[in-house]
Every structure is written in structure tokens, then in C-alpha cells.
Amino acid sequence: KMQALVQEKRERVSKTRQVDVTKHGACGKRWTEKHDESYSVVEKTGYKITKQELKAVFLEQLRSQVEVSRRSTELLIETEIISQVKDVQEQVQNRCQGFIDALK
Numbered sequence: 001k002m003q004a005l006v007q008e009k010r011e012r013v014s015k016t017r018q019v020d021v022t023k024h025g026a027c028g029k030r031w032t033e034k035h036d037e038s039y040s041v042v043e044k045t046g047y048k049i050t051k052q053e054l055k056a057v058f059l060e061q062l063r064s065q066v067e068v069s070r071r072s073t074e075l076l077i078e079t080e081i082i083s084q085v086k087d088v089q090e091q092v093q094n095r096c097q098g099f100i101d102a103l104k
Helices: 051-103
Strands: 007-024 030-048
Touching: none
Parallel strands: none
Antiparallel strands: 007 030
């Protein structure tokens, strides 16, 4: 997902390489000389991402996490409330049953 947002910066870069040149002399003599040769290539020099794109992706991720947190909080509250209601209901029923037994 992030890779779709990132744009490569490509620029022409100057480089140098060492080249061996074989020279021929008098009487069949040969020797090798080394010299530097400059050349240029197009290379990846970095990456670029716009502030708006990064902000949009970050906000989307943040909204997603907030929604997950909100839902888990709701579930936790519902679970706690339901368990408390059941406990109170059970206590009331026990008291009523005790009162009914006392009346009999």
C-alpha cells in the first residue's frame, strides 16, 4: 500500500570507472595504462512522497484503529453490564424466593 504512494526520484548521475588500455610500442613491446573515464547513468537517487498522500494514509489507518478500539470497548461494556444485570437479577430472585419461603 505504501509502495503505491512512494515515487522514485531518478536523476542522471556522473560516475567514474578505471579503464585499462593496452598500448603497443616499438619492437613489439606492450604495456597497460590505467586511466579514469567519466560516464553518466540514470539512477534512483531517493524517494518522494507528498505530504497530503502520507497524511491521508495515516488518517485512514488511524480511523481504522479508532473503530476497532471503539467496537472492543462497546463489547467490553456490554459484557460487563450484562454480567452485572445477571448478578443483580439472581440476587433479587434469591431474596424473593427466600421471602416466598418465609410466607409459606
